[in-house]
Amino acid sequence: MEEKISLLEKEAEEEIKKVKAEKELEEARVRYLGRKSTINQLFSQLPKLEKEKRAYIGRRLNLLKEKIERLIKEKKLQFEKKEEEIDFTVISPCLHVGRKHLLTQVIEEICQIFKNLGFQIIEGNEIEDEWHNFSALNIPLEHPSRDVFDTFYLDLPPQEGGKFLLRSHTSPSQIRVMEKFSPPLAVISPGRVYRPDNPDASHSFMFHQIEGFCVDKEIDFSHLKGVLFYFAQSFFSPQVKLRFRPHYFPFTEPSAEVDISCIICQGKGCSVCKGKGWLEVLGCGMIHPKVLKNCGINPKKFSGFAFGMGVERIAMLKYRIADIRIFFENDVRFLEQF
Ligand code: DAH
Numbered sequence: 001m002e003e004k005i006s007l008l009e010k011e012a013e014e015e016i017k018k019v020k021a022e023k024e025l026e027e028a029r030v031r032y033l034g035r036k037s038t039i040n041q042l043f044s045q046l047p048k049l050e051k052e053k054r055a056y057i058g059r060r061l062n063l064l065k066e067k068i069e070r071l072i073k074e075k076k077l078q079f080e081k082k083e084e085e086i087d088f089t090v091i092s093p094c095l096h097v098g099r100k101h102l103l104t105q106v107i108e109e110i111c112q113i114f115k116n117l118g119f120q121i122i123e124g125n126e127i128e129d130e131w132h133n134f135s136a137l138n139i140p141l142e143h144p145s146r147d148v149f150d151t152f153y154l155d156l157p158p159q160e161g162g163k164f165l166l167r168s169h170t171s172p173s174q175i176r177v178m179e180k181f182s183p184p185l186a187v188i189s190p191g192r193v194y195r196p197d198n199p200d201a202s203h204s205f206m207f208h209q210i211e212g213f214c215v216d217k218e219i220d221f222s223h224l225k226g227v228l229f230y231f232a233q234s235f236f237s238p239q240v241k242l243r244f245r246p247h248y249f250p251f252t253e254p255s256a257e258v259d260i261s262c263i264i265c266q267g268k269g270c271s272v273c274k275g276k277g278w279l280e281v282l283g284c285g286m287i288h289p290k291v292l293k294n295c296g297i298n299p300k301k302f303s304g305f306a307f308g309m310g311v312e313r314i315a316m317l318k319y320r321i322a323d324i325r326i327f328f329e330n331d332v333r334f335l336e337q338f
Contacts, residue, residue, distance in 0.1 A: 124173030130162030252285025
């Protein structure tokens with residue numbers, strides 16, 4: 001009998017070790033501990049044994065039973081642990097696929113439209129000086145936009161261009177290009193601009209603009225109109241109408257603000273255009289002769305047009321976005337919509 005117990009112990013140990021699936025483990029449990037198991041048969045033979053041997057064999061059988069139970073439990077735990085282990089090859093159902101930010105898409109689309117017309121893309125500097133951001137653009141010293149409430153000045157020692165600042169518009173790109181290159185020029189310059197505004201639904205202290213300008217012999221207002229028509233009809237819709245309203249900018253003369261017919265109500269009047277039927281989209285004009293001169297270009301020989309638009313404003317109109325702050329919050333629910 002002792003031999004049988006030893007054999008059974010060895011057999012059970014080896015078999016449980018080999019088990020690979022939970023189903024097999026359950027089969028082994030029934031085989032070694034179930035009603036018809038060898039161990040149960042051995043237990044039933046106990047009464048036939050002499051008293052002393054009975055106690056000894058009984059103890060061994062109990063120990064063996066406990067050992068088999070323990071081995072099965074350990075194996076079961078191994079299976080459960082395996083299930084909990086992370087399988088890195090499984091594809092998550094909530095995988096977020098990256099894409100270009102809506103503002104990047106809009107900037108690229110606008111730049112492409114102007115590229116089709118032969119414009120070149122040039123990025124300016126985000127850190128500028130007073131000369132490039134204001135003076136060269138014919139913005140007088142007393143102009144309110146130079147105030148610390150309207151421009152972020154940097155805590156750096158001033159140099160010959162004056163104080164350093166975060167550019168408040170992309171117009172200094174005009175100056176940078178015209179100082180370095182001679183006409184003919186047709187340039188588009190997108191980028192970030194900064195103004196100390198308190199954030200609300202239509203203000204952000206950082207936003208994007210796209211500047212465009214063209215300088216050559218005999219450039220006049222009709223060229224500006226043609227280029228902007230092409231842009232508005234390509235970007236918004238072929239049906240869109242344009243309206244030029246006289247305006248004032250120090251760096252252009254004459255200057256205008258450009259409205260498009262409302263893309264939501266087609267000019268009938270709605271809440272987006274506030275009943276006017278028109279939406280303001282950009283500022284433009286003929287480059288002021290003083291600005292050309294500041295860049296070493298002879299205004300008697302050359303003329304040019306320039307325009308500037310706010311990217312967020314245009315994206316908000318086209319994609320019906322009500323709050324500028326959503327562009328910068330990186331809420332995945334917003335990012336995934338475009
Ligand atoms: N720099 C102007 C602004 O930030 C926009 C602008 C208006 C740019 C007229 C131009 C222009 O080039 O001709 O509001």
